[in-house]
Every structure is written in C-alpha cells, then in structure tokens.
Amino acid sequence: MNHSGSDTWDLIVLGAGAVGENVADYATKGGLRTVIVEAQLVGGECSYWACMPSKALLRPAAARLAVQRVAGASAAVTGDLDVAAVLERRTGFTSAWDDANQVSWLDSAGIDLVRGRGRIVGERTVDVAQADGTVRRLTATHAVAVCTGSVPTLPPIEGLADAKPWTSREATSITDVPGSVAILGGGVVAAELATIYRSLGAEVTVILRGRFLSRFEDFASDRVRASLEESGVHFVTASPSSVTRAQDGRVHITLGHNVEPIIVDEIIVATGRHSATTGLGLEDVGVSPTDLRVDDSMRVAGAHGDWLYAVGDVNGRALYTHQGKYQARAAGLAIAARAASTLPSDLTEPWSDHAATADHAHVPSVVFTEPEIATVGLTSEEADQAGLPIRVIDHDLGSVAGAAVRSDGYAGAVRAVIDLERQLIVGMTFVGQDVSELLHAATIAIVGEVPLDRLWHAVPAYPTMNEVWLRLLEAERYA
C-alpha cells in the first residue's frame, strides 16, 4: 500500500478495469488523492477476458482472409492458421493474465491500490475484505466511484448452471480448441466467438431466440450471418429446455420433445450481461443495485450528499469499453471540479468536459466479425422511433474503387441516416472487410454536427474506401 497516514483519500474507486483506471487518472490529474480497490486483476475484464484476447484471436484469420482475396497475393497463402501460435498471440495480449504492468502504471500515475473486495458501508466509507482475511476501512473526503463493470447473465435454463457452461471469460482463455461448441445468444459476443471458434477449426452452432445481431441495421446483420453460415456455422432458432453434461463430458442441449438434442464439447453462454453490483452494499446507502441511475456526470441519483458515482458497464448506459472510458473522463473531471467547487453539484452542461453527452445518441460500436460491422449514432429504426424527419441513403461499398482495389469482389454496404430538418447525419452503419477504421469519420461528423453542405467539402482521398462518403452525399443531393 503506497499511501501514508490515515486510510483517507479524496476519491475511492471500486474496480480497476479500464473505466476505474480512467476515473482515478482524471481525478488524480485534477489534484485529488485517489485509491483504487480491486479484488481481481488490475486492468479488468477488457484487458484479460474480453476485448483484447478476442481481438487478438480474431485478427490472424482476418489477415489471412484479406490476402486470399487479392489476386497475385492469394497464391502465396498455402497454409492454415497455426492455432497454437494464435493462442500464444492471445496470451501475449493478456500479458499471460499478469497485471504487473498495469500496477506499475497505477504507480506512475500516482494512484494508490488496495487489493481486496470493496463494500460500501456508509457515506463515503468502503470496507475492503483483503486476501489475508482482514478488513480495511477506507474513507473518502469527496466521492466513491463504482466501476465494477458487468457480469454475464445466465439464462434460466434447467441444468445449465450445473453443466459448467463457459462465459466469454473461459471462451477467450482457452488453451485447446474444442471440437465443437454451441453458443447461446445472438449478440456481439456470440457473433465474435462464433467467428473465432470457426476460424480455429471448431464445429460451431449458434442457438438464438430472435434475430441475429438485432441491435444493428438488418442489411449489416444479415451479411454477417450469411458469411458465418457460409463458413460452416450452424444457426438454430430455439429456446433450449434443458442442458446437461453427460458422463463422457459432452454437453447435451435439449431443444424440445420432438427435436434431436444438440451434443457439443462445450456450451458458451453469451446471452447478455448485467451490472456487477452484488455485495457492493448499495442497498445500505439507499441505492437499488439493479437500477443504478446516473446523470451525465455519472453521479448516482438518490445517494445522500451526492458523493456516489457509477461509471462504465455497471450503470448500464452503454456497455462498451470505449464508452465506459469516455464516461470515466467525464466523471473524473466532474469529481475533481466539484471537489474544487468549480462545478455545481446539480449541473452538467451538455457537451462540456463533465458530461458524457455522447452516450445518448452518439455511441460507436464495432463488431469484429467477417465482414465487420461498424456503426455510430441512430439506426434508421431508432431515428424513426425518435420521430426525426429522416432520409436513409444506402450505398454499395464494393462499387467504390478503393474497396475494389483492397479486395477482389469486395462485398460491403454503407447506410447514412440523415435528419432532413437539421441537415445532419445522425447515424451511419458500415458492413464489409476492414470497415472498423472507417467509423471514426462518421463519429466526428455526427458528434461534430457537421452540416451536409460542409461535409461536401471534406474530400475523400482517391482511391480509398472512404470515397463512399462522396457517393452518399451525391446520392443525397440527387435523391
């Protein structure tokens, strides 16, 4: 423990994932003495069991596929992926699940660390159950920020919990690739894990109830599903009635009385996540652990004295690492500003440094499948439901010279959702190979509220895939 004197800091942060680290960092830069409490690895879910390992696992197959699509280079690729090397690459990106580097970073950033499980026991007071069995009491002069993230939700299927299902944690930590997996769920985690496991040679069955990747524009989700099916992934629309792990170790998934059960080596649950608030003691300070509501500075509604913040996945606003870090910047700056009395407790100006305004209708997300989906802002359906006077402009990405050069027979599409009244783009969705890096242009256009008639002067370099911007603006002009 690095601090001296009493166990009092200006700010106590619960959870040392990317979000907690950023709250602590921004508050510390703002002059506050900050401590972070973590029971597991410093660095959190994203570093060890989510974004980093999954993206490290996805990239080799994507790179190999990209070169196979370029005449003149494709013949150079004669081999398969080296599965052991892919897994080793993944292990490198997780630092072999060792948090020494992240601990060093905390130290260099001037943030104290207390290892153990934190529980709020009163206003600005946290008890930490430490590994040695002792409890250490921490007090904060200004604020406590809950940054404990989220945990996978296990659906209420008979036998599932006892069948030792994998969550995204186990699924991204494998040391051997099972021969077959069933993935429960049809969201982003299911889509990325299906892509990974299929690319590593497993038989993959996705069991889902509704539409695949239903949060996204249909044209994008449909292409990803078709591509997965083409690669050999099976899709089954069903609600399992029971799951059991048999004596031989295999998992039997019963879908109904007259349906053959699905038998696989492992079952992966990817049916959503919920706030990780169990045991935090929120009830004791008058806050519902299942309904954490925050304002745009991430301050929890209902806590007496305005000292409690909830940042990142735990508040349920937008379950993405990047958006959690964004909230963390706003919260860290707001906590420091309120401690310095330069920010009123009840006010956060939209688009100010202290407000995560973009959470509401400006959230970017990428699905690292093949093809990739990248989207920001409102889908056409969401814009419609919001009552905006919209025009939807679609364009075939493959018809853009930059895409054709990148990949023979490039297949992709882009949709822009335009608010006709304000003459602004309010949503954009891309689907295709390598579209993940196209997204930020859309994010800047939407968040920056750059009018269409000014976007007209933002010339895309030729021949890049970004020339699709010109095509969309031309289509809008001559619609």
Next chain:
Amino acid sequence: MNHSGSDTWDLIVLGAGAVGENVADYATKGGLRTVIVEAQLVGGECSYWACMPSKALLRPAAARLAVQRVAGASAAVTGDLDVAAVLERRTGFTSAWDDANQVSWLDSAGIDLVRGRGRIVGERTVDVAQADGTVRRLTATHAVAVCTGSVPTLPPIEGLADAKPWTSREATSITDVPGSVAILGGGVVAAELATIYRSLGAEVTVILRGRFLSRFEDFASDRVRASLEESGVHFVTASPSSVTRAQDGRVHITLGHNVEPIIVDEIIVATGRHSATTGLGLEDVGVSPTDLRVDDSMRVAGAHGDWLYAVGDVNGRALYTHQGKYQARAAGLAIAARAASTLPSDLTEPWSDHAATADHAHVPSVVFTEPEIATVGLTSEEADQAGLPIRVIDHDLGSVAGAAVRSDGYAGAVRAVIDLERQLIVGMTFVGQDVSELLHAATIAIVGEVPLDRLWHAVPAYPTMNEVWLRLLEAERYA
C-alpha cells in the same frame, strides 16, 4: 455523335478524364446540354495510367506483408507474389485499356462525346481535329471547360529524351518486370513506383536531388525512405549529367566525372508534372498556357466574357484526382448556376457549392507506400509559415491497442497541428500500415472546423487504430 441539330451545346468540356466527366455530369444534371472532347481514352490518366493501375499493383504486396506481421497467420504465407497474376490484376483494373464502359457511362449520363483533339479558336468555339483528318467546329452557348490534366515533366538532362525513358504511363503498363530500374525523382510517384518495382523483384535505384517526399512531415517521409531502404531500394542523391541507352539496350546514367555510372534496364522519370495545355489555343483567347489562374469556381482569369474554366491538374491548384473531381463538382454546379443566372459571375461564396474552398488549406493526400502516409491540411511547417499560433501534438501509433492487434510490432506515428487561437486542428499526418483509411476522420474534423472540446466527445471505438484520436486529445489537454 449523339446530338442532333447543330454543333452547339451549352458547355464544351475538353478532356474526358475523371475531372472532365464530373464537370460534364454536374452541368448536365444542372440542365445544360454538354459535350466532352477526348483524343485518347475516355476515363483519362487516372483510370488507365495512374491511380488505378498503380494501386492495383501495390495492393497484393501490401496484403501479403500485412499477414506476415500477424503471428498465427504468418506461417500460412509460404510463397512469393505471383507477378503474372499481379500484372493481370492491374490489367483488369484498367479494363485492358478499353474505354467502352466509360463511354457507356457518358451515354447513360446524357453527355455527348466527340473524339478528337480540341483547340479553342475563339470565344466559346472549339475546333476538333478528328481521326479521319476532318475538323469539326463546336460552339458553346455558355462555357468551355479545359480539363486536359497534366503531363510528366522531363528534366533537362543530356540524352535523356533519346534514351526512351519511361514515365508513370509506361511504368504502370508493363507486361514484364525489368531486372533493374532507376527512378528519377523523390516525390509521390517515385515513392510508389519504387515500392511496386521492388515488390515485383526489380533492383531499384531512386535518384533524387533533395529530400525524399519533401512535401510531407519529416517523421513520415523518413519512415517511408527507411522502409524502402530496408527492402533493398538504393537511394542516390545526385543530379545526373547525362543519360544514354547503350547498344545492349541498357541505360547508363552518368552522375559526374569521378562517379561510377548507374546502369539499369529502364529509367523512369518521376520529376513532376505540368499543365497539359500545348495546342489548346489558349494564347489565342488571351490566356497564358503556362500560367492558368482560376478563381474558386475554376473560372479562368483574363478570358473575355467569363466563359472559360480550367479544372483539375491543368490549373495547378492541387494535382490529385480527388481534388480535381472536387473542383469539377464546384465548376459544374457554378457553370449551370451561371447559365441559369442564379449565381453572379463575379462571386463565389467560400464553402458554397460553387467554390472549391478546400483547395487552399484542406487538401487530403495518401502515399500508398509501405508504410502509407496520409495527410490533410497544413504541415507543421506550413502552419508556422502561415503565422498561425500552433501546437504540434505527436503520438506513437504503435502504442495504440488497435494497431498492436492489427500488426505485431506495429510501427507508425501521427501528428496533429493545432491552431491554439481557434482551438481547431488545421493539419494531420499519419504514417503506418493501413493509415489511408484513417485520413477521412481528420479531413472531416478539419474541414468541419470541429472544435477540440467537441472532438473530445467523438469517442473512438475500442480497440481500433482510431483510438489515437483520444491519445492526441489527451496529450493536448495535458501538454
């Protein structure tokens, strides 16, 4: 010839490259009857002898290199590029130098075509020397737009012209790869051709006088040069005194009295380009063919009656296909608006549809080398010279998680040039693998004049390379 009646149109366009096609298209959509005059292939330099073939030739090596940098996938690449297939891919992208598709497009766009060499013989009057030896006179009711592009400049080196040097045309049209080439010049064309020829197995020597890629930020140019050198390209800083093609067909390049001559199979001249105005008759209407000055609607200064426009490379404003097309949109819309008397002849409002305002300080460009350079707006040197109160923010692109995931040991860098007074980014330069598609976000931020405090809310998706935006903004905040 598709038109009926007399040889009179509203607009005559000289040159059917991408720029001429766009002027004609926008004017036609604006209600004007338009004819385009072309002596060579409809589609122009970019389609057949520049952007398209060069990018088609560059992509296979880039794709192969990308996969070689990803552990788990690299072992799958055992072979070299298939040079014949690379050349065939190139030929596909040039439609085997057949313009039938482009002619069909003109037809579908309602644009008439007259094949032959056009010469301005008076106000709104063009004589076309046709292949059959006849001359056809065309007259325009409103305007003539010169879109004849540019041609390579041959430096005044003794013997060079007689040594049958290649220009970018011959260099991108090869059917066999020479064993060795010397490239005269150190600009973008030289850099891309050196990359292509080296990747196809040729010995490459770049002979340049000044700094390599001198228009770009040093940190970017230096990386490209180092990478080319590492791949085996030789750089020689010298001014050849003479060039001769010997009896055996090889080219001898003499650099000075006491220096061994360079002997190569072919010499490629890439020492710049100048306006293609020879024989256009500009002198006859009082316009200097070597000093074509235009306003922001591309109207030529000095032509009596304001009927003459010069669009694209020919006006020397910004020699890029994308920027020429941008000018073409402004010019086509301006010509149509002036014909309809809805736009004053002497006025083009900045950032309006009729002004190519972005030409001045908002031009994007990409160098498709390995690594790529992508830049938009002002370099730090240009901003300094313009007297702006700037801060330069640099960031290592390889330290961004999205880059590390993309490529093991990713090497790259980004610079943002910030106008401290206006709190805007005025220039950005990226260097690294696959940065070409990162550029448009910068172009939108700069052209859209999105203030730094709003860019703060444009969240880059994690983990993408675009997260470098966050790092730059954090560095700026805590500089």
